[in-house]
Amino acid sequence: MKARLVKLITIAALMGCALFAYLSSYEVSSASTTEISGAGYGTVENLEARYTEWEAEYAKAGGDRNWVLPLGWFKGLSTEQHYASGIAKLNLIDGVVTVEVNGLSKEAGWDVWLVDNGVGSVLPEAGENMRLIGSLQHEGKVAKLKAELGASAFTNFELDLIVVTKAGMSPIENRMLVGTTTLFNRLYRAKQRGNIAQLSDHPKPESESGKQSLFARLLETVAPTAAAQIGPQQGVNNLITRGRTSFFNQTFNGNGRTCGTCHREDENLTINAEFISTLPQNDPLFVAETQPALAQNFENPTLMRKFGLILENLDGFDALATKFVMRGVPHTLSMLPTTLRPRSALVLSFGVDVTTVPPNERTGWSGDGAPGTGTLREFIIGAITQHYPRTLARVPAGGGIAGDFRLPTIAELDELEAFQKSTGRRSDLVLTGTGALRLKDERAARGQVIFNTVGNFPILGVVGSNNGAGKCFFCHNGGGAGDGVEVAFFGVAPTATSNLNFNTGVENQPSRVQTLVSPAQLIPRDGGFGTLLNGDGRGGRGDGTFNVPVLIEAADTPPFFHDNSIGTIEGAVEFYNSDSFNTSPAGGFTGGIKLQATEVEAVASFLRVINALENVRSARDLAIRARNSTSNSIADELLRLSIAEIKDAIKVLNCANLHFSAQKELDDAILAIVIGIGLNDDFLRDVAITAGIPHLDEATRAMRF
Secondary structure (H helix, E strand, O other), rough: OOOHHHHHHHHHHHHHHHHHHHHOOOOOOOOOOOOOOOOOEOOOOHHHHHHHHHHHHHOOOOOOOOEEEEEEOOOOOOOOOOEEEEEEEOOOOOOOOEEEOOOOOOOOOOOEEEEEEEOOEEOOOOOOOOEEEEEEEEEEOEEEEEEOOOOOOOOOOOOOEEEEEEEOOOOOOOOOEEEEOHHHHHHHHHHHHOOOOOOOOOOOOHHHHHHHHHHHHHHHHHOHHHHHOOOOOOOOOHHHHHHHHHHHHOOOOOOOOOOHOOOOOOHOOOHHHHHHOOOOOOOOOHHHHHHHOOOOOOOOOHHHHHHEEEOOOOOOOOOOOOOOEEOOOOOOOOOHHHHOOOOOOHHOOOOOOOOOOOOOOOHHHHHHOOOOOOOOHHHHHHHHHHHHOOOOOOOOOOOOOOOEOOOOHHHHHHHHHHHHHHEEOOOOOOOOOOOOOOOOOOHHHHHHHHHHHOOEHHHHOOOOOOOOOOOHHHOOOOOOOOOHHHHHHHHHOHHHHHOOOOOOOOHHHOOOOHHOOOOOOOOOOOOOOOOOOOOOOOEOOOOEEEOOOOOOOOOOOOOOOOOOOEEEHHHHHHHHHHHHHHHHHHHHHOOOOEEEEEHHHHHHHHHHHHHHHHHHHHHHHHHHHHHHHHOHHHHHHHHHHHHHHHHHHHHHHOOOOHHHHHHHHHHHHHHHHHHHOOOOOOOHHHHHHHHHHHHHHHHHHEEEO
C-alpha cells in the first residue's frame, strides 16, 4: 500500500510539472503535422526522405531511359521452377526494351511479354493489357532481345510485370521468369504525369467515383472504425496507414495468417520462442497444428515453438519433405538504409559478392534477401504464397479457380511496400571522425573503438595486430548493413556503399541448438543465397552466402543469425572469434578476428547502448505523434508502442548492468505515459504525455554526450 501511495504521489507531481510546462511553452512536435498518425512505426517523413534519396540515384543512373529490372524464378508467380536469370533494361522515353537471360534451353523458344495489370490480382488475367514484344534469340549462352516499340509505347501503359514465357504461350498460361516494378518506380512515373499522389490501379476516392469504393465498403463491414483511421482513398500519406492495416489484418483469403502473424508490432516487428510461448493454440501461427491440410511439410511445430524457426521453401515447392530450410524471423525495421545501396564495382572486384542476379533491394530478410530477384515486392508475393495457403497445393485464386489464397492487387502491393519502407530510423550512425557519436559508458565507448578498428586486412595489404580489432565496420558501417571498406580505404560516401553477401560459416557451427533436439529433426543444410546446388560438398542449395543485416536494432531482437543459433548479443559477437568464422571465406577475407572476453563484452555493450538510444528515439517520436493525434484510439495505440520501446530499452540495458540512471528515467517516463492511455480528455492526455518526454530526454543524455 505504501509503495502504491508513493507511486501515486510521484505521478501527481509529474503531471503537475508537466501541466506547467505544457501551458507555458507547448513543445513543437518533430513529427510532421500532415502525418497520418495511425501508421504505427511508419512515418510519412521516412517514406518521403527515402523516396527522395532513391529518386536522386535513379535520375543519376539515367532515370526512365535506363530502368533495370532483374528477371528470375518468381516465387508465387512463376508457373514452374527454373534456374535461369537475367536483366531487362527499359528506355521508357524512346520505347526500347532489351532483355538478356542466362540459363535458358536452346532447344525451346522463349517469348517476352509486358503486362499492365488491372485493378485485380497481380496475377496476369484475361482482359488485362499484355504485349508480346518479341522472342529471345541465343547468342552463345545468352538469350537476347531488343525491341524498339516507339516513343509512345509507354504513354498509356503502366508496366507492372515483364514475363518470359515458353514460345506461343501467354503470361496467363505460362510464366517462366518474371520481373516486377517497385513502389518508388511507380511514384516516379506518377510524378512525371504531374501528381505523385495519383497512382494507377488504386481505388478512386468516393468523391471521384460517385460511390464508396469496394475497399472502403469492406473495411466498414469488417471494422466500422477503420475508415476514420485510414482517411481518403488516395494520396501518398495514406499509403502507409493502408499498408499497415493490410500488414496486420489482411489474410488474402488464406489460412488466417497475416504479415503480422510473424512480424508482431509490439515485438519489434519480429517474433521469438519466448513470445510464441504466450500465444493461444488458436493463434494463426499454429495452423500446422490446427488445420489437417497443413499438418505435414508446412511447418515444424517443434522447432517453431522451441526456437522460433519458420519453415521456408526458398528453393521451390517441388520436394516439400526434403527441400526446405528453417529460418528465424528478422525484424522489418529500418530496411531502407540497407535496400537503397547499390553494389559497387570496387567491392565486386574483390570477389566478395558472388550473387549473379542484382538483387536491387537487399533487405536482410532470412539472412540472404528476398527470394528470386530480391525485390521487396517479390518478397511480399512470395511470403503470401509460402505462409498463407489453406492447402499445400498453393493454388492462387483466379481464372475461375477458387484457389487456396489470393495474390495481392497492385494497390495492396504499393501499400504494403509503403508501410515497410516507412518504419524505423532514417539513417545509420556516425561512429568515427567529426560529429561521431560519443558514449558515456566506458565499456560501450571502448566497444565503439573496437567496432571500428582495422587490424590485419590482407586483401588491402594492411598490417597490424588483430588484438582489439573488431573489424565490425567492414560489413556494418555506421552500425547498419553497408560495407565500410570502401568508406575507410576508398573515400566512398557511406550512403553509396554496398550491402553485401558473405559466407561467415554460421552453418558450420557445432552443437547448434536445433540439432540437439530429441527426437532428432531433419534439417537440410541451408545453402544461403540462390537456388543452385552448393558446390562446397556439404549439400544445400545456394552459394553459401548470407546477407548482412543492420545492427542498430539487433540487441532487442534476439536470437541471432539466419538460424537463430545464438541467443545473446554477447554470443553473437563471440561467434566472430570462433573457428567457424575464422576458417570461413569471410574470415579469410578479413584476416581473422581475435577478441578477448572483455573486448567481446565491450562491443556487446556498445551494441546494447546504441539499441537503447534508438528505442528512446522511437519512443519519443511515437509519444509526440500520440500527443498530436485527434483520435483517442490512435493515440492509445501509439502510446502502447511507445511504452513497448521504452521497456525494450530498459531490458537491453539491464541485462548488461548498463546505465542505471537512464533506466530510472525510463521507468519514470513509463509512469507518466501510461496515464495517457485511455484518457478521453485530449488536454489531460497531452499533459500526461508531456510529463514523460523530459524523462526520455534525460535518459538519452545519461547515455551519450
